[in-house]
Amino acid sequence: MTAPLAGDLLAIYDTLYAAFGHQNWWPAETAFETMIGAILTQSVSWANASCAIGNLEAAGLLDPEMLAGADTGDIARLIIPSRFYNQKAERIGEFAGIYIEEFQADPAVMAAMETDALRERLLDIRGFGKETVDSILLYACNKPVFVVDAYTRRIFSRYGFLPEKASYDRMQRLFADTLPPDVDLFNDYHAQIVRLGKTACRKSPLCDRCPIRVIGGSLRCAATLRQAPGSGADRLPGGR
Structure with missing residues (x-):
């Protein structure tokens, strides 16, 4: 763990927690519901996925x-939202079969499997990408796997922690190499990042709503600086 970097990341989390409170994520009654939700929320808002789960x-x-x-067509009609x-x-039907056959x-049983091996197995399932698999590992299996997404890239590139086109890995x-597991x-x-990305750190940022716009020390957001009169991105801290 790099102490200064860990301190910065934890300062961001603590500030978000103080502003938004605990997010109580993932909203599901069972681990299996979480797994299905991770599939349904691919490329769509949680509100749409939640409606499909309700159906x-x-x-x-x-x-x-x-x-x-179940017939694939019957499933499809229920998850139109x-x-x-x-x-x-098709992905849900295939996954349900694997979940029964391989994990009873x-x-x-799924959570008892070694994390890297389980991740590789789930990534082998058709249509399962890294974000979907890592969501299942973290939220359904309680594995210490950090989930990242487009909100993560947007927020942390603006703070200079990541390139604007940083890969998922x-x-x-x-986070995985810096924070305790x-x-x-x-x-x-992860839930706090999603909350911030939806409410303030949008593609067109609403910096006046952002609780981490100025935490202190060297942490500064490029979007905030661009909106400040007479400010420039050259004031961003380097070295990240």
């Missing part, structure tokens, strides 16, 4: 055995 639950299909045996519903229906439909290493911290930190 599956109302139809009595939010169950691995039921989904594995999540967009790309035909593709996602038991999240504890580069973003993940920033704490499931609760990783869980809520």
Whole structure:
């Protein structure tokens, strides 16, 4: 762990926590619901994914055995709010079958598998990318795997921690190599990043709403500096 960098990242988290409170993420009744939610929220807002989950639950299909045996078309019709519903229906059906066959439909069996091996197995499933898999690992299996996304890239590139086009792996290493491997911290930190990205650090930033716009020390946001009269990005700290 790099102490100064860890201090900066933890200062950002602490400030977000003080502003927004604990995010209580992921909103699900069961680990399996979390897994299905991770598939449904691909390329769509959580509100849409949540609506699709509600439809599956109302139809009595939010169950691995039921989904594995269901017609793909029936699943697709229920998850229309999540967009790309035909593709996602196929992924859900395939995953439900794997969950039953390889993990006995038991999240504890899945969680007992070594983290890297489980990650590789899930990445082998058609349509499962790194963000989807890492969300399952962290939020359903309680593995200390930091989930990153477009909000992470936007926020932390503006602070100079990452290049604007940083890869998923580069973003993940920033946190995984710097912070202690704490499931609760990783869980809520990612949720705080999403909250900030939605409410303030948008593509067109609303800096007056941002609780971390000036934390102190050398931390400065490029978007905030650009909005300040007479300020420039050359005032950003270097070395990151």
